[in-house]
Amino acid sequence: MSTTITHELRHTVTAGWLLRLSGNKSPRRNHWQTKIIYFRAAAELLVTRPGAPLTWKSIVAAARPHGCRSTFYEVAGSHARHRMVDDLIADGRPDSVQLALRYLRTDPVEQLLDETKVWSYWPHRQQLLAYYAAHDLPPAAMATALTDTVATWGRQNEALAAAVSHTPPAGAVEDLTILHQGRLAAVRAAAQLSDVLRHSSGAR
Incomplete structure (x- = not known):
């Protein structure tokens, strides 16, 4: 069972x-x-300017080596290229569509922050998958390890984790639904991991 689940993950x-997106190594027009x-600009602003409104203008100003309105809206917004939610919608499976609607x-x-969380969380996820590969765990133990990993990420990235009402990384939500093998809806999985992030930061 764990081998099948690991393959799905x-x-x-x-x-x-x-x-x-990250596999594109072309130095020209590398969207990733x-x-x-x-x-990076959004994540840094959340840390360096806590409580300040996060706007497209402030993110563009903080982007290095340079940012501009046109490239910001290429990566965020309803007409952005290669949005994560578009891949979820295109997948068409009920869990994927439900996850897309959540995000x-x-x-x-906010859309940029959702994708920023996935990017920031990804190294933690890769370590988690390596842990799964090294240990033959039942799904319940795998879910516990995932929850612990999300909590660790939240403690290490407190400002980003708290953004958008402690919305968890979409990748972690998708993984949790897989670990529950159809018995946990994406909306409930997201709510559970939001609670994990609130608890890890001491928020109420």
Whole structure:
């Protein structure tokens, strides 16, 4: 069972989205690298300017080596290219569509933060998958390890984790639904992991 689940985890929609974009090594028009510029800017602003409104203008101003309105809206907003939610919708399976609806935003900054969380969480997820591969765990133990990993990420990235009402990384939510093998809806999985992030930061 754990081998089958591990295979599913390595081929999630979120994983496919991230690996497809990050796998582009072309130095010209590398959309993933453009996204990372804005991911870093948003994450840094949350830390360095706590409580200050996060806007597209402040993110563009903080983007290095340079940001501009046009590239910001290439990576965030309803007309952005290669949105994570579009891959989830295109997948078409009920869990994927439900997850997409949970993360479908009208605010481009919130959409950027959702993707920033996935990018920031990804190294933790890779370590978790390596742990799964090294240990033959039942699904319940795998779910506990995932919850612990999300909590650790939240403690290490407190400002980002708290953004958008402690919304968890979409990749972690998708993974948790897989570990529960159809017995946990994406909306409930997201709510559970939001509670984990609130608890890890001491928020009420």
